[in-house]
Every structure is written in structure tokens, then in C-alpha cells.
Amino acid sequence: MSTPPQSSAEIYEQFRGLITSGELGAGERLPTVRQVARDLGVALGTAARAYKMLESDHLVVSRTGAGTTVAADSARLSKDAVVQIRKLVASARANDDSLDDVISAVRTAWR
Amino acid sequence: MSTPPQSSAEIYEQFRGLITSGELGAGERLPTVRQVARDLGVALGTAARAYKMLESDHLVVSRTGAGTTVAADSARLSKDAVVQIRKLVASARANDDSLDDVISAVRTAWR
DNA sequence: CAATTTGTGTCACCTAAGTGACACAAACGG
């Protein structure tokens, strides 16, 4: 495939968001690498690389044979931020702002 | 250089944030591609590619000889969103949240 | 007008990261 629908970095980001926001709780099982690969139409190694990145961050624990589960202390985002993010998204949506513009502005506002 | 300090995509994002949030106003001049290349330690072509991307988005206007300036109708983010982003960043900072975690959570909350 | 500035285009080259197709070891489950 010449243009992958998702890169390993994007897959990583996807799960990272679910985990750090607490939407995926500690102990919960992630889909298998082969599941992810099939669902997103990427190669096995690409999904595997994403999981490796998550493990490097200690966001998940992978064991061959058993699957991959969310690590114990993985809800890293404060409740405050989660609430603010919900408001921001509502506001931006109401104004038809684009996700990319919002992300860029957050990055800019951060420094 | 094996590991570029910034990729063209990152440089693009940087300016995109400044422009869509209105921090760089219409008509304002951007640094020259050579300036950007020198300052960030990237190759000329890398900075040029970033500017090309900005132009594809109609965020800037480039003319050989003259420089690159912010396009007329380029403040694309709503005031509401800008305000919410300011609050979010304050909140996240106060709680020691990481930028990457916040970005990931915003992405997740969006869908 | 002449020199400079600035964006653009091209060259050969290198590396990161994607691909499919495997193989293997650890854990699980009937």
C-alpha cells in the first residue's frame, strides 16, 4: 500500500488519547495487533510498532500470548483538563472550527 | 543531519497556529525561508516546503523577490475557541499535564 | 540600471518507516 490510512504514530496517538483521558481504564484489554492491523488496513508490523510505543510510555503492558492491557497508573490527565477539553470541543464545534486549527492553536498557546 | 530538529510539517504547524489564532495578522510579513532555515537548523528546502504548505492552505501569499505575508482572510479560528484554549492551557499547566497528553485527549474528544 | 534579496526548482544521496510474508516463543483454552 503506497499511502497508509494510518501511520504507527497516528495509531499510537489514538490509543494514547483514550488512555490518558481515562476513557480506557487500567486493566482494560486493547484489541490484538492483528485486529488493529485488519481494522485499519495497515501491516502487522505497523500496528505492532504503535503498541511498542505505548509500552515505552508505560501506558500499556504487553505479553506474548496474553494480550495488551492498560497499565495500572495510566490516567495521566487531570480532571480539570478533561473538563476544559470537553468545553473547548463543544465551543469549537459550535463555531465550525477545524480540528487541525484547534490543535495548532493549542500548541501555540502552550509556549 | 540525521535527526532534523524540526520537520517541514512541524514548521508548518508552528506558523499555522500563529496565523489561525490571529496572533499573526493579515498582511504581516513572515521571516524569509533562509531565516527560518538558519534559525531552526534545517535545510533550505525544508523551510521552503513548509511555506509551500501554508500557501496551499491559502494562509499566506508568497512572491519571489518580495517575501511571504499572511493572507487576507486567514484568522480562521473563532474567538470562542481562542478563549477556551487559553483556559484549557491554564488549567492543564496548573495540573502539570503534558502537552502531548492534552493534544491526544483533544483529538479523542473530537470524534 | 545594477546589485541584492527572496522564493522556487533540481540534483544525487541518505534514512525512517511503510509493505507482505514469514517464523518463533509465550500464554491460553478445550
Place this chain on the structure above:
DNA sequence: CCGTTTGTGTCACTTAGGTGACACAAATTG
């Protein structure tokens, strides 16, 4: 216990996007 599931590792190959070093055309400047 034995077959299946699952994460991991490797292979050769392709592509996107970096690199430095140029050259060129258009706009600005003195």
C-alpha cells in the same frame, strides 16, 4: 497436552521526506 492465539522479530523491498549544493527568475533596493 496440544492446538490456537498473540506479541515479537526478521527479511527484502518501496517511498516520503530529510540533506547540501546549486541555479534561476522575480521583486526590491540603492
